[in-house]
Amino acid sequence: MIHAQMRVMLHHLGVPFSRQGRTTVKVLREQLNAIRLERPDEYRKVEDIVVRRLDAGSRVQPASFAKAEDLTNAIASEVKRQRVELDAKLLDKTVQMFFKEMASEIDAKVQAEGKKLHRIEVKTASNKVNKVDGVVPECFEELVRLANQRVNILMVGPSGSGKTHNAGLIAKALGLPFGGISCSAGMSESQLTGWLLPTGAKGTFEHTPSEFINRYENGGVFLFDEFDGSDPNTVVFINQAIAGDHFFLPQRFNKPMVKRHKDFVCIAAANTWGTGADAQYVGRSQLDAATLDRFKTGTVYIGYSAAVEQALVNKHVYEWATEIRIQIMTHGLRRIMSTRTMLDLTKMTDNEGWDKTQWERSYFTGWTQDELRKIGYTSNRSGDAA
Secondary structure: OOHHHHHHHHHHOOOOHHHOOOOOHHHHHHHHHHHHHHOHHHHHHHHHHHHHOOOOOOOOOHHHOOOHHHHHHHHHHHHHHOOOOOOHHHHHHHHHHHHHHHHHHHHHHHHHHHOOOOOEEEEOOOOOEEEEOOOOOOOHHHHHHHHHOOOOEEEEOOOOOOHHHHHHHHHHHHOOOEEEEEOOOOOOOHHHHOEEEOOOHHHOOEEEOOHHHHHHHHOEEEEEEOHHHOOHHHHHHHHHHHHOOEEEOOOOOOOOEEEOOOOEEEEEEEOOOOEOOOOOOOOOOEOOHHHHHHOOOOEEEOOOOHHHHHHHOOHHHHHHHHHHHHHHHHHOOOOOOOHHHHHHHHHHHHHHOOOHHHHHHHHOOOOOHHHHHHOOOOOOOOOOOO
8 A cells, every 4th residue: 555545544534634744654554554453344445445446436536536626626525524624725735745646656666566577586385486477466475475374365356357367376486286166156066075976996986076175185276266156055165174174075985084285275266355246246145254254364455456557468558448447437337447358458459450449349349328428438439339
């Protein structure tokens, strides 16, 4: 979290601008940590708004305003609503400072991450140093540290933000095999426990292990993709397996106890925080407290990474796509501009000569006329949009 974002969060949480001054990052972080412990629900909501930018309908949201005066007016209205006296000149100066700090700090952060994009060295639990080549998001080091200590990880983030890709990179960083499954309401428990098949002598039934059992017993990273789309009954089995160091499979007659390998790493990926469907991800299930508790320490938000996008996405595609993303947030539209989409458009641009007209025709297919008007696009420019 950058300096300017922490300052905006403190304002949301009731710390006036005039008291913040040029407070150091350490002090700001201490203030926020205290509030997080005292008012966790309120803290999470504010963090969602300012840092994760999940709620475009929130009160004051600097990243969603294209002009400083727009943010000035928004904050002034909020201050008036809270009946807090604030000098107009101080407000203007503070807003300008926010924009300047955010621009410079984000740029510096991207540059710093960019220096680490091509090679990252990871010291594993066995003291072996593995090198990862390629582009990774800003939170990758945290993910690897959690995996290195075999903490269950839950990556939460929007569609196309690289969660599945990151799971594979974690396995590579730790030098472990990688496996996974895409969870759904129709996923059966046998897809995790394995099957009784007539593979023995004279057609006798024997247990055939699943990929999950292989990784659990022999070591490796296993990904439960789309975890918040799982069948609740199947999740009960997963809970049993990842809560301890063993579980039982009665259908494996000769060896019913399944022991957890010391190098087994459990990772789940979800679009929601496990609280159920929302306006954007309508097909998601609610995860119960027992499930979420197993991932509490290892819950990490995976947003769209500026460092990754700037390194991998065509420059012109990136500029166009990020502007669309800002417009989506500003107008609170139930649409996303994902890193995955940017990368696909980059492939078509670099290899097939696509231009902006073709980007628009592809991306805006299915948008309503009202949505297009809000962001300044028309159906003529978007091809076959609805």
